[in-house]
Amino acid sequence: MKSEINIKQIAYLSGYSKSTVSKALNNSKEVSEKTKFKIRKIADTYNYKPNSSAKALKSKKAHTIGLIIPEFSKTQYAHLMEGIEEEAVRKKYRLAVYQSKNNLWQKRRSIRMFFDGSIDGLIIVTNERFASSCEIDYVNQILEDSLPSIKINFSDWLHNNGSPNTTKNMGKEVFKKLVKML
Structure with a gap:
């Protein structure tokens, strides 16, 4: 047995x-x-x-990347997340995903959840058209004062590039860039 x-x-x-x-x-x-x-x-x-938790404690690396996106249900975010996830799997990282629902309180809560050492880096996808200056300032402060992170203004990018393949490839490139920062 x-x-x-x-x-x-x-x-x-x-x-x-x-x-x-x-x-x-x-x-x-x-x-x-x-x-x-x-x-x-x-x-x-x-x-x-x-035991992955024990390995993470010893190496001081969780091999997990956090991702905060506005919504799971929107196709463009799904393509972006798919690209990030493919690259994460290829590089032997896990992905912890939260949705902010374009809500400042939800985004703050999601960011705070990651400050327990459970992630090595953070990708925050924002839709600046719906973001207040308070939200932008808060996210920028977190990015400056904490773990390696990348913020993507997705509405500007999507307006110029929008196809599913380019969105998926963008996700892969963003992940590669973040891993280089670790």
């Missing part, structure tokens, strides 16, 4: 220390191929899955 197992249990079963097990599972050159094989066999047998 297969069950979930942790590094401590693999160490016990293999006879190696937790440190050696961790190094073997992370393919460290400090561990022999014979030891890696033995440890990986136990890990595979018991369906070992690394």
Whole structure:
């Protein structure tokens, strides 16, 4: 019977220390191929899955990007999000998405939710036609004082470029730009 197992249990079963097990599972050159094989066999047998929260704590990287968009239901935002998500998956990042509904309170709430270390960077999509100067000032302040982030004025961009393919490609490029900032 297969069950979930942790590094401590693999160490016990293999006879190696937790440190050696961790190094073997992370393919460290400090561990022999014979030891890696033995440890990986136990890990595979018991369906070992690394704890992504523990890895994030150790590396100080969550491998997650936050995305705040005005609406999920609008096609143009869906194309943009699709491009961002494709690039995130390709670069082994997760995407945490919130919608602001063009509402300052909702956008502030979404931004605050990300300040717990759960993301490495933030993409904020705004529709400036509906944004007040107060909202723009608030978002700009957050972007200046916090984690790496990019703000997209989507209404201006959409007016000039609008096709689904260019919108999707824009999402990919924005994601690449943000990852370079990390």
